[in-house]
Amino acid sequence: MTSDFLPTAGPVARLIEEFHKLPGIGPKSAQRLAYYFVRTPTEDAQSLAEAIIAVKERIILCSVCQNITEQDPCSLCLDQRRERNRLCVVEEPLDILALERTRAYQGLYHVLHGAISPINGVGPEHLRISELLRRMEGDEVEEVILATNPNMEGEATAMYLLRLLQPLVPRITRLARGLPAGGDLEFADDVTLARALEGRQEF
Amino acid sequence: MTSPRFYKTEAIVLRHVPWGEADVILSLLTPNLGKLRAVARGSRRTKSKLGGHVEPLTRVSLSLTTGKGLDIVTGAQAIDSHRRLREDLDLLSASLYCTELSDALVADEQLAGSQYHLLRRTLEWMEQWASPQLLISYFELRLVDLSGFLPELYHCVSCRSEIVPDAHAFSPSLGGVLCPNCYNVEGRVIPLPVRVLKVLRYFLRETPENVARLGLTEEVSGQVEQMLRRYITFILERELHSTRFLYRLKQLRARMENAMPQTVVPSA
Ligand SMILES: [Zn+2]
Numbered sequence: 001m002t003s004d005f006l007p008t009a010g011p012v013a014r015l016i017e018e019f020h021k022l023p024g025i026g027p028k029s030a031q032r033l034a035y036y037f038v039r040t041p042t043e044d045a046q047s048l049a050e051a052i053i054a055v056k057e058r059i060i061l062c063s064v065c066q067n068i069t070e071q072d073p074c075s076l077c078l079d080q081r082r083e084r085n086r087l088c089v090v091e092e093p094l095d096i097l098a099l100e101r102t103r104a105y106q107g108l109y110h111v112l113h114g115a116i117s118p119i120n121g122v123g124p125e126h127l128r129i130s131e132l133l134r135r136m137e138g139d140e141v142e143e144v145i146l147a148t149n150p151n152m153e154g155e156a157t158a159m160y161l162l163r164l165l166q167p168l169v170p171r172i173t174r175l176a177r178g179l180p181a182g183g184d185l186e187f188a189d190d191v192t193l194a195r196a197l198e199g200r201q202e203f
Numbered sequence: 204m205t206s207p208r209f210y211k212t213e214a215i216v217l218r219h220v221p222w223g224e225a226d227v228i229l230s231l232l233t234p235n236l237g238k239l240r241a242v243a244r245g246s247r248r249t250k251s252k253l254g255g256h257v258e259p260l261t262r263v264s265l266s267l268t269t270g271k272g273l274d275i276v277t278g279a280q281a282i283d284s285h286r287r288l289r290e291d292l293d294l295l296s297a298s299l300y301c302t303e304l305s306d307a308l309v310a311d312e313q314l315a316g317s318q319y320h321l322l323r324r325t326l327e328w329m330e331q332w333a334s335p336q337l338l339i340s341y342f343e344l345r346l347v348d349l350s351g352f353l354p355e356l357y358h359c360v361s362c363r364s365e366i367v368p369d370a371h372a373f374s375p376s377l378g379g380v381l382c383p384n385c386y387n388v389e390g391r392v393i394p395l396p397v398r399v400l401k402v403l404r405y406f407l408r409e410t411p412e413n414v415a416r417l418g419l420t421e422e423v424s425g426q427v428e429q430m431l432r433r434y435i436t437f438i439l440e441r442e443l444h445s446t447r448f449l450y451r452l453k454q455l456r457a458r459m460e461n462a463m464p465q466t467v468v469p470s471a
């Protein structure tokens with residue numbers, strides 16, 4: 001069977017169009033996914049559709065840390081065992097999951113929902129920065145950890161926040177940047193290598 | 204179908220856009236191949252061999268192969284990562300503006316050797332010049348010149364009479380100076396004080412080393428900036444994204460200065 005014989009009108013065409021809008025899905029993948037659902041049992045398709053609707057209907061942003069949650073405030077913000085004087089700023093909700101997996105951090109979080117990208121037209125006004133500033137009112141927060149990505153956008157965001165927060169917080173730190181575990185020294189770029197050298201520790 | 208072709212080139216990374224799970228689409232300016240777009244596969248993964256070598260502003264030596272769609276980066280070695288620019292917010296935003304302007308003014312299929320050379324030198328100067336704003340203005344005028352939009356600064360664009368020191372205007376749509384007699388032939392003009400005109404002529408006449416030493420008052424520097432910004436907005440028929448961020452930083456600086464006069468330590 002070649003694709004020439006498949007009807008691409010009506011509902012199938014619409015589904016291809018919807019998949020094509022998703023991040024990272026090109027026209028070919030969109031087609032493949034659409035035809036996959038043509039063959040899939042109705043229950044499976046139903047279950048996927050319901051999962052998508054549930055996300056949109058039940059998931060909200062925590063009014064404190066802006067993380068995605070079903071209840072407001074979220075469970076992390078409500079957890080009294082966590083250190084309330086330390087705040088870790090991340091770009092995306094998924095970054096919280098990554099940091100939580102390390103079990104090395106006991107403080108609170110703040111999600112920006114993006115990073116400053118001057119060329120792509122993403123400015124500070126598009127991020128959850130005013131919500132972050134509001135959390136600096138009162139003297140509870142003693143340290144802000146800037147855990148944005150170690151790329152140009154993440155660095156720009158961290159530098160911008162540093163400028164903004166410096167008068168408001170006693171201590172601002174940035175995640176150490178250097179060589180990734182399992183990485184190969186010879187493939188590292190010079191910025192990463194230089195930073196790894198500067199951040200070297202007693203052995 | 205043609206078989207894949209391998210080639211190497213030097214390039215400056217103008218822009219990177221995340222694509223798919225871990226890929227990045229790069230916009231590149233090259234000395235001999237004009238503007239290129241290519242995919243750096245997996246470069247967003249922490250362990251990627253490409254990642255740190257293809258960040259925006261980086262001058263990089265690339266190996267590529269032609270693909271069905273975009274060309275694919277198979278190897279990358281940074282020649283100059285411009286660490287200083289990436290670790291100073293003001294220099295970073297100024298540099299990103301310069302790369303975005305290059306991207307906008309160089310057409311897709313155009314050879315752009317001299318534009319490449321200008322951008323390359325500008326990113327190097329950005330680490331050295333005392334005033335990023337002076338460099339931005341200088342870069343803007345040189346780049347519009349290389350792109351065929353050199354403004355007429357010596358004769359009135361309406362009556363062709365020679366410009367003598369007086370109250371002139373600049374017309375973005377006519378692409379040059381208007382003498383006092385012709386000030387009103389065009390609706391949208393920008394007042395052009397003699398001092399500003401002199402600075403622009405100096406940019407075109409002098410070596411970059413001399414321009415770098417130019418000490419402009421904030422007022423003149425602001426007028427030069429405004430005039431070039433409006434001319435470029437007219438040429439591009441839009442405003443560049445990164446100008447908004449430049450403006451934001453300026454606002455933030457002003458606000459910080461006003462908010463905390465008590466933190467200024469008086470010199471002993
Ligand atoms: Zn929360």
Ligand SMILES: [Zn+2]
Nearest residue numbers: 359362382385
């Ligand atoms: Zn005239």
